[in-house]
Amino acid sequence: MPDADRRDMQEKGFLNHMADKEQPPGRSSHAGKLPEAERKLHEAVCVLLVELCERFTFFGIVCNMILFCTAKLGYRSHQAAMVNMCFVGTSTLTPVLVGWLAEYLVGRTKLVCICMFLHFLGTALLPVVSFPFEDVHIDRRHILLTLPKREQKIVFYFALLTASLGIGGIRAIVCPLSAYSLEYCGPKELLSFFNWFHWLVNLNSAVVFVSISYIQQSVARNLGFLIPFVSGLMAMITIHMVRGEMIYKPKTDSSLLTTLGVIFSALKRRCVRYRYLSTAVANWLDHAKENHGGHYSEIQVEGTKSLARLFPLFTFQILYRTCIMQIPSGYYLQTMNSNLHFSGFVLPVAVMNVISIVPLLILVPILECINSWLFRSKDTGHSPTIYIVAGHLSAALSMMAAGFSEIHRKHFPQVEQTLSEELLLVSSMPCFHLAPQYILLGVAEALVTPSCSLLSFWLVPERMRGISMHFLALFNGAGCFMGALFVQTAHAGTQGNWFPHLLHEGKLERFFFFLASLMMVNTLGFWAIAHRYNNLHEDCTDEFRGRLPGEKLLKHEKAIKHYNAILEGSPILSPVEKT
Numbered sequence: 001m002p003d004a005d006r007r008d009m010q011e012k013g014f015l016n017h018m019a020d021k022e023q024p025p026g027r028s029s030h031a032g033k034l035p036e037a038e039r040k041l042h043e044a045v046c047v048l049l050v051e052l053c054e055r056f057t058f059f060g061i062v063c064n065m066i067l068f069c070t071a072k073l074g075y076r077s078h079q080a081a082m083v084n085m086c087f088v089g090t091s092t093l094t095p096v097l098v099g100w101l102a103e104y105l106v107g108r109t110k111l112v113c114i115c116m117f118l119h120f121l122g123t124a125l126l127p128v129v130s131f132p133f134e135d136v137h138i139d140r141r142h143i144l145l146t147l148p149k150r151e152q153k154i155v156f157y158f159a160l161l162t163a164s165l166g167i168g169g170i171r172a173i174v175c176p177l178s179a180y181s182l183e184y185c186g187p188k189e190l191l192s193f194f195n196w197f198h199w200l201v202n203l204n205s206a207v208v209f210v211s212i213s214y215i216q217q218s219v220a221r222n223l224g225f226l227i228p229f230v231s232g233l234m235a236m237i238t239i240h241m242v243r244g245e246m247i248y249k250p251k252t253d254s255s256l257l258t259t260l261g262v263i264f265s266a267l268k269r270r271c272v273r274y275r276y277l278s279t280a281v282a283n284w285l286d287h288a289k290e291n292h293g294g295h296y297s298e299i300q301v302e303g304t305k306s307l308a309r310l311f312p313l314f315t316f317q318i319l320y321r322t323c324i325m326q327i328p329s330g331y332y333l334q335t336m337n338s339n340l341h342f343s344g345f346v347l348p349v350a351v352m353n354v355i356s357i358v359p360l361l362i363l364v365p366i367l368e369c370i371n372s373w374l375f376r377s378k379d380t381g382h383s384p385t386i387y388i389v390a391g392h393l394s395a396a397l398s399m400m401a402a403g404f405s406e407i408h409r410k411h412f413p414q415v416e417q418t419l420s421e422e423l424l425l426v427s428s429m430p431c432f433h434l435a436p437q438y439i440l441l442g443v444a445e446a447l448v449t450p451s452c453s454l455l456s457f458w459l460v461p462e463r464m465r466g467i468s469m470h471f472l473a474l475f476n477g478a479g480c481f482m483g484a485l486f487v488q489t490a491h492a493g494t495q496g497n498w499f500p501h502l503l504h505e506g507k508l509e510r511f512f513f514f515l516a517s518l519m520m521v522n523t524l525g526f527w528a529i530a531h532r533y534n535n536l537h538e539d540c541t542d543e544f545r546g547r548l549p550g551e552k553l554l555k556h557e558k559a560i561k562h563y564n565a566i567l568e569g570s571p572i573l574s575p576v577e578k579t
Contacts, residue, residue, distance in 0.1 A: 050235050054171065055204050057123060057163070058167055061087070077499070078490075085481070086484050089477045089480030089484070090477075094167065095470075095473060098169045099470065115173065119166020123232040125158065191371055195364045209350045256470055262296050262300055262301055266285045266287040310455070310456060312526075316526040317476060318479040319519060320444075323396075323444075331438065333503060334406060334503070337424070337503045338426060339412075346418075352438055355439060364446060384455065385455075389526060391445070391448035392444070392526060393520075394443045399519055405436070407509050409427045413428050414427060459533065490511050498514075
């Protein structure tokens with residue numbers, strides 16, 4: 001009995017020792033939790049503030065760019081629409097470029113300082129372009145200091161480029177998605193995060209579209225571009241307040257270059273083997289593996305294979321993003337050429353964008369309730385692909401509604417309307433008649449964007465999630481540039497008839513009907529492949545995210561080492577039992 005009691009005491013002491021050893025630092029007492037929780041909360045609030053400030057500057061630049069380009073720079077309508085879409089596309093792609101630079105060429109701290117300077121420079125140069133130099137008075141004399149159009153356009157493009165590079169740096173280094181600690185979230189929590197994240201971003205954009213657009217257009221339009229500058233300054237001050245703690249340092253398990261290297265190596269070796277050796281493999285990416293003559297490990301290739309399964313999903317988002325880009329281009333031109341007077345008050349053109357945001361603000365809480373009910377049962381097989389299909393259909397209907405609204409708008413007589421001190425002949429149709437097309441696109445955004453983000457984040461291994469979101473950004477940026485290409489092609493191919501400068505002289509509705517037909521085909525195409533992403537539960541995520549052999553070996557090796565360490569340090573086992 002004494003030996004048994006002594007052995008029980010040794011076992012209890014050993015278990016308590018192991019429990020204390022496995023307990024993470026900072027969590028040994030309740031007092032240690034509070035500072036850690038406060039620090040995490042402080043970092044999260046700061047990241048969110050910088051994100052909102054950056055979006056504030058972005059939407060402030062975009063909201064009235066078409067009006068500024070047409071009224072002040074003398075651009076044609078299709079040219080102004082292309083400039084706006086190209087700026088949005090560049091701002092979408094620059095986080096990928098800056099993320100690569102931060103990983104390989106420049107340090108993250110140094111690069112974020114460079115990007116903050118570029119952001120400051122771009123937002124500071126925009127007021128230089130919009131400032132009325134001809135209104136300067138010195139010693140009671142009117143001095144004409146007009147900046148030539150050529151120099152004005154050069155400064156304008158340089159300001160947009162530097163601002164987009166700064167925006168990319170802030171999004172990639174300071175506010176990456178991985179900074180929100182989503183590693184241990186399930187699909188329900190991730191979808192909830194993406195829903196509320198986009199809800200906050202769109203709430204911020206609604207404030208911008210109402211306030212900045214009115215200031216730029218009516219009250220003090222020449223000071224309008226100063227607001228993005230002030231907001232950018234707020235973002236830089238916030239970054240400076242938390243400096244090193246705010247700059248997130250991601251894991252270096254995988255990179256965009258490695259993923260692209262796997263793809264190009266597999267393509268190259270596949271062509272060579274098909275031509276000379278014709279060796280069959282299970283998947284064409286297996287050609288990049290070391291055991292098939294490639295230069296990449298099995299873990300790297302298997303991760304790329306899981307990402308490649310998402311390429312069809314990304315591809316079908318290109319045309320959808322082109323339709324979304326009609327809000328700051330084609331829809332904006334329709335609103336600008338409609339009657340903006342409401343009860344003796346001239347509404348800002350960008351206020352119609354708020355109508356597209358309202359459905360999203362309303363639908364997100366409703367979708368949260370639906371998702372909570374659907375994710376309760378593991379047998380439902382719930383997947384957000386049905387949301388994406390419904391969103392694509394809503395975008396197609398929005399394009400169709402825009403075409404019919406354009407026909408309806410031309411039936412109203414023309415009236416004179418002053419915008420940014422420019423007298424325009426516009427339709428007398430109230431701008432609120434365009435609301436259905438804005439609402440349908442708002443519904444599409446509420447359904448598609450969070451769901452697509454969830455699939456891109458969840459259906460790949462943890463080390464590939466950042467790369468997956470980079471590819472999603474690349475395809476979204478491609479959609480913006482495709483929209484600009486469609487506008488240029490439609491204008492050049494029809495001698496300005498499908499995308500005219502003066503809408504009452506052309507057939508803009510044909511351009512919208514063309515996009516609607518393409519979007520319907522796009523919707524049917526995605527619906528045909530949606531079954532690939534239909535199940536988010538464990539049996540499916542094992543297949544997608546991959547229980548890779550290399551990862552299994554690493555886990556087994558760690559378990560064996562841990563078990564051996566326990567055996568060696570255990571006071572319980574006798575020397576005879578250890579042998």
